[in-house]
Amino acid sequence: MSILKVDTLQPATGARVLSAGHVIQVVSNTYATETASGSSSYSDTGLTATITPTSTSSKILILCNFCSAGVMQNGGADAQGLFKLLRGSTDLMEAVNRSYDYGNSGSIIFGQFLMSWSDSPSTTSATTYKLQQKCTVGTNVRICEGNKPSLMHLMEIAQ
Helix, strand or coil: CCCCCCCCCCCCCCCCCCCCCCEEEEEEEEECCCEEECCCCCEEEEEEEEECCCCCCCEEEEEEEEEEEEEEEECCCEEEEEEEEEECCEEEEEEEEEEECCCCCEEEEEEEEEEEEEECCCCCCCEEEEEEEEEEECCEEEECHHHCCEEEEEEEECC
8 A cells, every 4th residue: 555645736837736526617607587488499598608618628517507497388288398508509408397287277387497417518718508498388488487596507527
């Protein structure tokens, strides 16, 4: 068994000492404007954040927390919306928000909704992540209902 003891780690000039799995930087953005869409095509929600990775090998952990997101259907049973996370124009993931009213009188659901994704952008250029939404069944889908804030956190993870 070997033991390494040091009092100080000092990188070469201009370099960093980075251990795999450590958070290098965190960027957060808050968006608090109710944004609804009845379209069956994706549209921007307004929730975005930009990070400039320090290494091409870094991963970016994206965390989205919608304090109030939901779908509506006036006078019908089913309501469904999709949320899509993108890096620039590249699709990363889709998530479904759905409600159903067995009485067929109309369906509505609003509540906290969470999304997360680990991305490998392979760049040291500024990288923008954004959220889009579309209504697939029902009247509309929305985030920030009642102007409740939604949050996007980007964490660069050393590899």
